[in-house]
């Protein structure tokens with residue numbers, strides 16, 4: 001592994017990984033890998049093409065040939081599949097559950113590995129996912145495992161969806177989060193778990209700013225980073 005800066009942030013859905021990784025990447029002008037988006041795009045493409053979510057070979061083949069790109073739009077990042085911005089279509093519960101299903105397959109994970117490693121470029125990378133610190137970047141000098149109670153994560157997602165005008169049920173969201181947690185934590189391949197050398201941050205009663213500050217403190221210590 002070279003000397004390019006690298007931080008991994010793993011954790012369950014709704015723990016705040018995406019939020020804090022965006023803030024840190026924007027502040028440092030580092031590259032950002034949203035690995036969940038890759039699994040979501042694959043699941044979305046599979047649903048579109050009516051490929052069965054347990055047809056490992058066809059899914060791996062699809063993963064190897066996906067025409068995906070991420071483009072900054074000034075405020076965030078557009079996710080393009082064959083040139084079409086599919087960002088919003090990836091955030092549905094159907095796609096989330098399908099992503100969790102295809103992500104349990106070894107050939108699929110192997111097929112997406114090179115694509116994920118390609119994000120490791122100057123001046124640095126912050127990588128968000130489930131197995132960033134355990135499988136994809138095991139030598140990362142800074143590893144975070146961001147957690148929160150299932151109830152708090154469900155409440156965050158509920159507020160997020162309500163603020164976007166969706167009519168959602170907190171009980172349903174909690175049950176979907178628990179279902180996805182169970183699948184992601186208990187699969188035999190690259191299960192969601194903290195790397196042995198990860199700092200575990202429980203964000204249940206922390207604000208986003210407090211979580212970001214804790215990560216910056218560790219980065220300053222381990223990467224000798226000067227953050228203004």
Ligand SMILES: Nc1ncnc2c1ncn2[C@@H]1O[C@H](COP(=O)(O)OP(=O)(O)OP(=O)(O)O)[C@@H](O)[C@H]1O
Nearest residue numbers: 012013014015016017018019156160203206207208
């Ligand atoms: N510490 C926090 N306190 C309050 N709200 C938070 C906190 N962290 C994140 N949130 C909010 O919770 C919601 C989910 O956060 P986010 O999308 O970053 O989670 P995630 O871990 O990336 O989830 P997923 O893996 O499903 O993409 C967002 O609306 C975000 O603003």
Ligand SMILES: Nc1ccn([C@H]2C[C@H](O)[C@@H](COP(=O)(O)O)O2)c(=O)n1
Nearest residue numbers: 035036037039099100103129130131
């Ligand atoms: N490194 C990763 C990233 C994501 N997944 C799977 C498991 C999740 O349930 C699903 C969607 O991820 P999200 O966008 O909610 O972060 O993708 C994984 O297995 N490994």
